[in-house]
Amino acid sequence: MSRRVPFRRPADSGGIPLVGSLNQKTKTSPLLSIGLIVVGAILLLGYSYSRSGGSTTLRESIGGEGISSCTLEVQHAIPILKKVYGDSMRKVLHVGPDTCSVVSKLSNEEGTEAWGVEPYDLEDSDSNCKNLVRKGIVRAADIKFSLPYRPKSFSLVIVSDAVDYLSPKYLNKTMPNLARVSADGLVIFAGYPGQHRAKVTELPKFGKPAKLRSATWWMRYFLQTGFEENEAAAKKFGQTAAKMSYKPNCQVFHLTS
Numbered sequence: 196m197s198r199r200v201p202f203r204r205p206a207d208s209g210g211i212p213l214v215g216s217l218n219q220k221t222k223t224s225p226l227l228s229i230g231l232i233v234v235g236a237i238l239l240l241g242y243s244y245s246r247s248g249g250s251t252t253l254r255e256s257i258g259g260e261g262i263s264s265c266t267l268e269v270q271h272a273i274p275i276l277k278k279v280y281g282d283s284m285r286k287v288l289h290v291g292p293d294t295c296s297v298v299s300k301l302s303n304e305e306g307t308e309a310w311g312v313e314p315y316d317l318e319d320s321d322s323n324c325k326n327l328v329r330k331g332i333v334r335a336a337d338i339k340f341s342l343p344y345r346p347k348s349f350s351l352v353i354v355s356d357a358v359d360y361l362s363p364k365y366l367n368k369t370m371p372n373l374a375r376v377s378a379d380g381l382v383i384f385a386g387y388p389g390q391h392r393a394k395v396t397e398l399p400k401f402g403k404p405a406k407l408r409s410a411t412w413w414m415r416y417f418l419q420t421g422f423e424e425n426e427a428a429a430k431k432f433g434q435t436a437a438k439m440s441y442k443p444n445c446q447v448f449h450l451t452s
């Protein structure tokens with residue numbers, strides 16, 4: 196829950212002084228109303244911007260307010276993933292939108308080398324992201340096709356907001372491909388059915404709206420396509436999350452590669 200604080204704080208601290216001065220002087224109130232309208236407009240803009248696939252900062256600042264971002268969820272889950280995967284976090288590939296934010300955060304972790312694949316677009320990325328792209332740490336790649344890495348290039352592959360957008364036909368190509376580049380396993384963050392994102396009909400960036408399948412659907416799919424759940428990791432993730440009072444906003448699947 197603490198992750199929502201950065202969003203609420205500006206609105207709260209802005210609101211209190213406004214109310215105070217309103218009582219003192221009626222003369223300034225038109226100005227204040229304009230100010231409030233502007234604040235409202237900015238929040239609304241931010242909201243719609245993020246729904247249409249806005250920048251990392253905007254999306255992050257309003258993350259959790261009914262719009263799901265599993266990429267943001269990956270960032271929240273890093274401490275737990277570290278506890279669960281230990282040494283398998285030494286060389287991580289993240290695949291998903293806003294991968295630069297995840298790569299930056301993972302790289303701050305001791306003993307973790309992070310790489311990223313951005314499946315959608317990198318056009319409006321910030322300078323930090325451009326830097327990661329220039330260094331070849333983050334790449335733009337269509338995950339429907341073979342990823343530009345050798346087999347077992349990474350100890351762990353973490354995927355968010357990516358497989359949700361693929362039809363079973365492409366899932367059949369992409370999943371083995373993700374598994375191919377991973378030595379120790381795959382962690383898939385997928386949206387829950389019924390989350391707000393499902394109602395976004397037009398997400399130009401993603402090509403089509405997310406399908407947001409149920410856990411039953413995914414488990415059946417994994418079984419059918421020969422993937423095995425990493426039961427030990429799944430169990431430890433559940434236990435660690437409970438201990439840290441962390442409740443993921445996304446479905447998290449742990450697969451062996």
Ligand SMILES: *[C@@H]1O[C@H](CO)[C@@H](O)[C@H](O)[C@H]1NC(C)=O
Nearest residue numbers: 362363364365367419420421
């Ligand atoms: C995907 O692969 C599974 C298992 O090989 C197969 O049963 C299924 O028909 C495939 N789906 C599509 C759409 O190709």
